[in-house]
Amino acid sequence: MKYLSLHSMAHFIYTSAQIRAIENKIKAQNPSPSLMQRAGLAAALEFKRIYPAPATLLIFAGPGDNGGDAYEMAYQLQQLSKPGISESATEVSFDSAHASREYEIHIVRDKHQQTLSSDALASLARAQSCAIHWWDVQDQYEPVLERCNAIVDGIFGIGLNRPIQAPWDQVIQQINQNRLQRDIAVIALDIPSGLSADFGTVFKPSALADQSASHTLNTNRTINRAAINDASIKASNTFTFIGDKFGLHTAEGRDYAGQVSVMNLDISAEEFPISNIEHNQVASIQAQLQRRAHASHKGSYGDALIIGGAQGMRGAAFLAGRAALHAGAGKVHLGFVDITSENDVPLDIMHPEIMCRSAEQCQLQNTSVAIGPGLGQSESSKELLLQCLKLTHDLVIDADALNLIAQEPPLQSALAQRNQSPLRGFCNTIITPHPLEAARLLSCTVQEIQADRLKAATELAQKWNLICVLKGSGSLVTDGHTCYVNGSGNPGLASGGTGDVLTGLCVALLAQGLCAFDAARLACYVHGAAADQLVAAGVGPIGLCASELPAAIRQYLNRRVGEFD
Ligand SMILES: NC(=O)C1=CN([C@@H]2O[C@H](COP(=O)(O)OP(=O)(O)OC[C@H]3O[C@@H](n4cnc5c(N)ncnc54)[C@H](O)[C@@H]3O)[C@@H](O)[C@H]2O)[C@@H](O)CC1
Numbered sequence: 001m002k003y004l005s006l007h008s009m010a011h012f013i014y015t016s017a018q019i020r021a022i023e024n025k026i027k028a029q030n031p032s033p034s035l036m037q038r039a040g041l042a043a044a045l046e047f048k049r050i051y052p053a054p055a056t057l058l059i060f061a062g063p064g065d066n067g068g069d070a071y072e073m074a075y076q077l078q079q080l081s082k083p084g085i086s087e088s089a090t091e092v093s094f095d096s097a098h099a100s101r102e103y104e105i106h107i108v109r110d111k112h113q114q115t116l117s118s119d120a121l122a123s124l125a126r127a128q129s130c131a132i133h134w135w136d137v138q139d140q141y142e143p144v145l146e147r148c149n150a151i152v153d154g155i156f157g158i159g160l161n162r163p164i165q166a167p168w169d170q171v172i173q174q175i176n177q178n179r180l181q182r183d184i185a186v187i188a189l190d191i192p193s194g195l196s197a198d199f200g201t202v203f204k205p206s207a208l209a210d211q212s213a214s215h216t217l218n219t220n221r222t223i224n225r226a227a228i229n230d231a232s233i234k235a236s237n238t239f240t241f242i243g244d245k246f247g248l249h250t251a252e253g254r255d256y257a258g259q260v261s262v263m264n265l266d267i268s269a270e271e272f273p274i275s276n277i278e279h280n281q282v283a284s285i286q287a288q289l290q291r292r293a294h295a296s297h298k299g300s301y302g303d304a305l306i307i308g309g310a311q312g313m314r315g316a317a318f319l320a321g322r323a324a325l326h327a328g329a330g331k332v333h334l335g336f337v338d339i340t341s342e343n344d345v346p347l348d349i350m351h352p353e354i355m356c357r358s359a360e361q362c363q364l365q366n367t368s369v370a371i372g373p374g375l376g377q378s379e380s381s382k383e384l385l386l387q388c389l390k391l392t393h394d395l396v397i398d399a400d401a402l403n404l405i406a407q408e409p410p411l412q413s414a415l416a417q418r419n420q421s422p423l424r425g426f427c428n429t430i431i432t433p434h435p436l437e438a439a440r441l442l443s444c445t446v447q448e449i450q451a452d453r454l455k456a457a458t459e460l461a462q463k464w465n466l467i468c469v470l471k472g473s474g475s476l477v478t479d480g481h482t483c484y485v486n487g488s489g490n491p492g493l494a495s496g497g498t499g500d501v502l503t504g505l506c507v508a509l510l511a512q513g514l515c516a517f518d519a520a521r522l523a524c525y526v527h528g529a530a531a532d533q534l535v536a537a538g539v540g541p542i543g544l545c546a547s548e549l550p551a552a553i554r555q556y557l558n559r560r561v562g563e564f565d
Helices: 016-028 035-050 065-081 118-128 142-147 168-182 253-257 314-326 379-391 399-407 409-416 435-441 446-451 453-464 498-511 516-536 546-560
Strands: 012-014 055-061 103-109 133-136 150-154 185-189 237-241 259-263 277-279 303-308 331-336 355-358 368-371 394-397 428-431 467-470 476-478 483-485
Touching: 012 016, 016 035, 035 065, 035 118, 035 150, 035 185, 035 237, 035 259, 055 065, 055 142, 065 103, 065 118, 065 150, 065 185, 142 168, 150 168, 303 314, 303 399, 303 498, 314 331, 314 498, 314 546, 368 379, 368 498, 379 399, 379 409, 394 399, 394 498, 399 409, 399 435, 399 498, 409 453, 428 453, 428 498, 428 516, 435 446, 435 453, 446 453, 453 467, 453 476, 453 483, 467 516, 476 516, 498 516, 498 546, 516 546
Parallel strands: 055 103, 055 150, 103 133, 150 185, 185 237, 237 259, 277 483, 303 331, 303 368, 331 355, 368 394, 394 428, 428 467
Antiparallel strands: 012 277, 467 476, 476 483
């Protein structure tokens, strides 16, 4: 299908500034058909594929080029509905006498707010020459809204630069409410209106913050609570143009974008700049996990030690330990804190192969270590963390270990000095903060972290010269230069203990010889994929338990990477 093909750059993600630069470069070449025509045709073809006619389509067109895309899509859909028109045509001559009624198309626009570019004006003219129904945003188009089969959002694209106000704010809530009630397709062109392409955040006008259960808006439109807090379109699908955008995949982006299709508009790969943001594709890393040789033994797959599990949080260490075991570490040790006598040391009855002892008795050298799950913040935990920072080569730092570092300058110095020991060389260090832990580490608020996740993850990785996994929807894995956005996983992971499992998985992969960046990337991917596998089998997302993940991780790894020669 023309313009929808993905080239070798498909795994890259771009900033809106990069997309604008590509757009300007191509536009300067006066291409025919124009980029807007290509965008409209690509959107029409993909829409027709996922939503074949007959159907009633309500298209909302805004004041900028995103609105131009919407006009062009409407025009192209009308053309594609004509009998005998080839789907690979890029420009189709119009003959209104033959216009098919296969799609009943309605367009809503703001007649008083048109500041259209020449491209958008040309697309508007083409659409106006078709059998399309036209509405002003102030008209009562509700009867169409209530019976249409699909809605297209061409209100704002990457040019959105402030919170959305009347009349479009009310329209957005109305569209979201309609989708909630009728479960219809809502297709966003380029990016859902209201979502930031660069941050995955929603521009929220303060007026929306404390609105109550139901509201009568100035066009007599009643909006219920479920839709009221949305200052962005919640799309079922986003057709994004030229290149993929970061905001569609992290922070709030995934909840608003739905299924993303990238349409590169036939722009060749050479026109794209090098991007330092990529989707976390792990095929090449999976290949690095050792295939199991006959003549291998437990020593071949490394030792993993997890330190944590203070009183009341012993389970966190067990979860990490089981994850390390199921992810293939040769030997797994748990070092518990708060142990007063030998008899205090807990055992994992279900997994007696895990070796348990007091943390103080554990060997920190020649072992891949994770510290944090259930660690607590006692003096002895602090001392253990200091020892780990000083003595280990492979170290995963999570949970309370991160909170301690945030509070204690001596721990921060020890972290900063990890790569300066000539004996150890460059260390494998991974931190796995969730947004609150990241906020503590950077002395800011969670809102500030979430407002620019890329900046936060990059800053943490650069500050301490390590690999940072910033957890949350669309987890980021970065070394401070290249950032991978993880696409696997689902809201079933939003429960206690899943982070401990991720930590155990990271340390098991380090133990098996992966470098920190590869281990963190593969761990994130496999952790999410295991959860996706469980949800596909009906285990979650509601009630998915962290303790169910290790076995799913084992299954995933054996299916995808661990084949036995
Ligand atoms: N021109 C082209 O050749 C192409 C354009 N494309 C489309 O063009 C879009 C970008 O176009 P624009 O730069 O015109 O951006 P938009 O279509 O997002 O609209 C920007 C316009 O809306 C105004 N605006 C921004 N925030 C507002 C708010 N909260 N309330 C009211 N008005 C607001 C701006 O002042 C500006 O006039 C892309 O997202 C994409 O959809 C793509 O199709 C690629 C090709």
